[in-house]
Amino acid sequence: MAHPKTPVRRLTRLCEHAGMALSPESLVVRHTHRIPFPAGPTGEGAVAARQFDAALLSVGFKLSADLLAHLSQRTVGTVVDNAVRTLGTVREMVGDHVRHNVYFIDFPANVPDTFDFWMRCVAEALDDDTSRAGTLAQLRDGVLNLLTLPSYGTYRHTYEEMLAAHDELIAAAGDRVTVLHLGDGLDDEVTALYLALAGSTTPLNDDDLGDLRTLAELCADGPQPEAIPIRESRAVVNRARLGVGADLLLDTVTDVLRLACALSDGDVTLREPTRFRGLSRPVRRALLAGLDSVVAAAPAKLADVHAHREAFKRLGERLHPHEYPRLPYAAEVFAVARGEKEARSFDSHVEELLGMNDVTGATRLLKSAPGKLFRSLDRLLRLALTQEEREAVVATAEEVVPLVSGRVVLSVREHFHNRAGDTGERRVFVNRLGSAWVTADSRPPVLPPERGRLIDALDAEMRRRLPDPGHLLIDPDVLDVALPLSGRATAGGFGVLPRGSVSHVDGELLRFFVYWKQAAHDTDYDLSALLLDDAYRTVTWLSYTALSDVEGEHSGDITEAPDGASEFIDLRLGAARGSCIVPQVNIFSGEGFEEVEESFFGFMLRDAEQRGRPFEPRTVRMKSELRGPGRVALPLAFRRGSDGRWHAKWLHLYLRGTPSANRVEENRVSVATLLRGIVERDQLTVRYLTGLMAEGATTVTTWDGTAVPDGPVTFVGLERPDGLHRGSRVITPENLRDLIPD
Known part of the structure; x- marks a missing residue:
């Protein structure tokens, strides 16, 4: 008889080798935590469905009761196909799609004293014939570069050897379980997601904007939102509309400039200059006609050219407006850009x-x-x-x-x-x-x-x-989540909340992780954690220069990542001497956060007796993409309240830092000053809007995690409860922007 875990492992292996390219199904799962209605012939899929559910649990997810029942009535092949696609998606959501190795194979056990570890590296270098002379020369000079020591900064064991050194994770009641729900048909789910992103009243972050680009191509011939209030989103949609010959949505000259950037795969936010490509004659005519109609209807809009004068000059060189004498107003746009025509703003x-x-x-x-x-x-x-x-x-x-x-x-x-x-x-x-x-x-x-x-x-x-909510069902854990007034205040990822949000942290061990994979050059990211007291004064820190302290351990410094690299910090919250913990990712050398092939940060929560590998996906509470302009990333901070409980304060900030050799010791004053300013500012939270909604509700109920009401409700919470009426309106962090009225 086969081992009961064998099918789970087989599904996981299938997923690992499936190549998991971006697909409409994965977009729906990531954004909505729903699996589109699995179509297929009826069959005896109950066993396969339970195996799928077990495989999901190993990553911290599970099937809702409705979804499990539906899959059980499909063929085994249908279940396995859905399992392969979904497992690949959720593993990437929590950062389990890559191999997380550690420098110290037993981490968090047996992490050496920092000085002893460095001396061991020196001793090993002196025993190595190829490095002995250089090491002795440095020692005579009195300055030793750790990066020149053969055993420093690179893995000394394989990923498989590291796994063999760790016990399996012991299941705990506090492990994260994210429920995946039964969705509508794939076409309906894709259309609904497209309409939600395109019609968002707040700017999307870069990841969501990229997803909108994919969805806009798929949905160009289908239903469209009544309005697209955000200009960057409008540019992405206009690109798709131009491709199918639909009318463009333009009411400013800058809308046309953004569309031109989208056609050149440039930056539609206009933060970075775009190198415009050569455009076909029909496309050039469409853009010039758009400019002509905008200026003809409102000549005062010529004044908008000044804000992006250089970009309009470069665009004019591609559009050749002199070839279109019947579009004279379009030519005025470029005359203003060149300074030949005045247009007062x-x-x-x-x-x-x-x-x-x-x-x-x-x-x-x-x-x-x-x-x-x-x-x-x-x-x-x-x-x-x-x-x-x-x-x-x-x-x-x-x-x-x-x-x-x-x-x-x-x-x-x-x-x-x-x-x-x-x-x-x-x-x-x-x-x-x-x-x-x-x-x-x-x-x-x-x-x-x-x-x-x-x-x-x-x-x-x-x-x-605010609309009439009817029966308002509120999860109290969501009340201190900041309203996403800009999508750029929230990084892409899993379990991520908007800047300024506060969320509870329940667990004994807090483990940070960072992963990066360099694109072209050796790149060294350093994970650190700064501990501060009530007055924001430094208590201690954990980093590659301070591998262990009363509070915890660092997994060891990795200095290059051609195949990807990970670093971890383990913190015992009960032993923390400070009242504030600030994890940070410092770029010591190499490529920036926007240059590497991939980089992300996250944290896990565990009970003391759980053990397990350094990275266990079902203990991941947050995984955030690192994509910012600075050399020091501050994803969030943790503060201990007067009641002794710890809370996360979400930051999503980047400090400029220095071009190289950024270290926690050097930026601790600036980090403390910034943190004080953020913590002392009050954010407008979900509590504010639900308070206003409650005034017009027929019933207001606090969600206690047990039975759900029989009828439809307006639910606002961190995660949709299983069994909620399908006619309910559901607001969770994945679509929190929908809470903000037009």
Whole structure:
């Protein structure tokens, strides 16, 4: 009789060798945690379905009751096909698609003292005929480069040997189990996902934008969203529409520029310059016709050219507007870019009025651009010298608030919430790339009457826009999750929450991991953890320069990754002397986070007796892609509350660092300063919107993890409960942006 684990292992091996290319099914699973309705003939698939469920459990996933029942009624072949595709997808979601080796084979056991380890490396170098002379020369000079020692920085054992050195993971009640639910048919699921991403009211992160590009090609001939409010998403969709001859969605000249970038596989966010490709004559005519119609309808939009003048110049060299004399307005776009035609911008008019201290006039002008008005409210109120001017600003905001996007309304609401109190506080700046810096807040305060009146108006507007939730079912663990007012405040990955979110951490052992695979050059990433006290002063750290301490152990330094490399840090939360733990990934040398073939960070939680391999997928709580411009990544921080419990504070930040040799010892002051600024800022969270929704709900229930209501509900939580009515509206971190009204 076969061993009961044999089919599970076979399914896993099949998945490993299947080549798991990006597919519509994998997109649906990643974004929705649903498996599209498995089509196929009926059969006796119950045994295979249970084996599929067991294989999923080894990675921390399981089938919902409905999905297991449905698969049990399909043929074995249908079940296995779905298992192979799904296992490959979920393993990649949690980072189990690569081999995670460690330098110290017994990690976290038997990690040596740092100095003793270095001395052992020196001794081994002196015993090696090829390295002895060079090592002796360095020792005579008094400075030794560890990277020149043969046994330092590279694996001394195979992955299989490392696995053999570890016991199997002991199952624990606290292990993560993510439920996969039964979806609709594949076409319906793909269409729904496309409509959700394309119609998102908040900008998508880079990973989601790439997925939208794939879906837009698949869905170009199908249903389209009523509106595509985010410009970058519109460019991706326009590229697909252009391919099938559909009308383009354009209302600014910058929309055309973004589309041209998309056609050249460039950066539709316009953060980085795009090298435009040669375009066919029909495509050139379509782009020029789009520019012509936009400017003909609103000549003032020529002023938008100034923001991207150089990009328009380069685009003009590809489009040859002189060949199309019947499109004269398009030619004006490039005349403005070259400085041959004047087009004064809206912002310059506003600045002129403010330069003359005419706050009322500037407010009156900004009324025609409600979004710009709301982004200028703080400045207008600070510049207003009289109560009459302040009254004009607030009254105008109250009048136009229905015309402002929900994302901007919520952003301004969060801003004014944090404008309470005295001046002199820290002010944190985070750009759209995730780069962050802190400075003292020298702005004068916004006076309480105006601040309070604006907050009341914004709350009323949000209350008006939120749909009737009916029976509102709330998971309390989601209440402190920050609203995703920008997709760029959330990295791609699994279990990732928006910047500023707070989530509970339950477990005895906290294990960080980083994986990277270099693309062309030797690359050395260093995983470190900084421990701070209540005053943000350094207590200690764990890194390749401090392999062990009271709190935990480092798995050892790997200095190149041609085939991929991993580093780990194990922390005993009960032994932590500080009240704050800040994991970070420092680039010591080589390729940046956006240059390597792959890089990601994550953390696991375990009970003390579980043992297991250094990387166990079912203990992974978060896996976040590392894609940022700096040389130091700060994915999140952990803080101990007054009740002794630990909480994660999500950061998704990057520090510029230095071109090479970044180390935790060198950046601990800047990290502590930045962390203080982030922690002391209040984020607008799910608690805020569900509080407003509750006012219009027929019933409000707190989800306790047990029985679900019989009828449809609006569920807001971290994960969809099994057995929820199919007519329910479900909001989880995967589609949290849907909670934000238009």
